[in-house]
Amino acid sequence: RGLMLNWGVYPTVAQKPTTTDEMFELASKQAVDLGFAKEGDLILITAGVPVGERGTTNVMKIQLIGSKLLEAQGIGEKSVVANAVIAHSAEEAIAKAKDGMILVVPTTDKEYMPAIEKAAALIVEDGGLTSHAAVVGIAKDLPVIVGAKDATATIKDGELITLDSRRGIVYRGETTAI
Missing domain, CATH: 3.50.30.10 (Phosphohistidine domain)
Known part of the structure; x- marks a missing residue:
C-alpha cells in the first residue's frame, strides 16, 4: 500500500507465488489483466527473494509481454x-x-x-x-x-x-x- 505514494506505481493484490518464476509469470499476467500492459510491451518487475519475505526488494527484471x-x-x-x-x-x-x-x-x-x-x-x-x-x-x-x-x-x-x-x-x- 505504501507504493501508491510513488507516481506510476500501481500495487495490486494477487495470489502468493511459491517460486521466483511463478512470481514473474503472475506479475506479467496481472499487468495484462488490469490493462497496464499489452502484448509487445516491455515491463519492469521489482520483487523480493526469497519469495514472501517483507523488505527484500532485491530483484529487478525487464520482461517482454508476448508470445x-x-x-x-x-x-x-x-x-x-x-x-x-x-x-x-x-x-x-x-x-x-x-x-x-x-x-x-x-x-x-x-x-x-x-x-x-x-x-x-x-x-x-x-x-x-x-x-x-x-x-x-x-x-x-x-x-x-x-x-x-x-x-x-x-x-x-x-x-x-x-x-x-x-x-x-x-x-x-x-x-x-x-
Missing part, C-alpha cells in the same frame, strides 16, 4: 515486423510473394530467389550458417532465421509477426520493445 513462437539461429542485426507468407515450394513462394513479407519456408535454393527478392526477412526450417538462406541473407543484408524447426506449422499464413534476427527469435504480433 514467443520459435527460437533458432539468427543471421543479421535487424528486427522486422511484417505478415508471414508460408510456402512449401518455390512455386508456391513465388505465387504468394508480397513486397515486405516475412517468407517462411522449409528450405531455399536458387528457385526461391524471385520470392526472396520481395521479402523483408526469411525464416527457414532447415539449414545453418553456411546454407543457401544464410548466404543470401548476408549478401542482401536480409534478416534470416535458419534451423527454425516446424516454422511452417507454428506460424500461420498472413499472421503478423516480429522477427529478431540478432537473437534468433520470432514473436507473435508486433513487438517494438526489442
Whole structure:
C-alpha cells in the first residue's frame, strides 16, 4: 500500500507465488489483466527473494509481454515486423510473394530467389550458417532465421509477426520493445 505514494506505481493484490518464476509469470499476467500492459510491451518487475519475505526488494527484471513462437539461429542485426507468407515450394513462394513479407519456408535454393527478392526477412526450417538462406541473407543484408524447426506449422499464413534476427527469435504480433 505504501507504493501508491510513488507516481506510476500501481500495487495490486494477487495470489502468493511459491517460486521466483511463478512470481514473474503472475506479475506479467496481472499487468495484462488490469490493462497496464499489452502484448509487445516491455515491463519492469521489482520483487523480493526469497519469495514472501517483507523488505527484500532485491530483484529487478525487464520482461517482454508476448508470445514467443520459435527460437533458432539468427543471421543479421535487424528486427522486422511484417505478415508471414508460408510456402512449401518455390512455386508456391513465388505465387504468394508480397513486397515486405516475412517468407517462411522449409528450405531455399536458387528457385526461391524471385520470392526472396520481395521479402523483408526469411525464416527457414532447415539449414545453418553456411546454407543457401544464410548466404543470401548476408549478401542482401536480409534478416534470416535458419534451423527454425516446424516454422511452417507454428506460424500461420498472413499472421503478423516480429522477427529478431540478432537473437534468433520470432514473436507473435508486433513487438517494438526489442
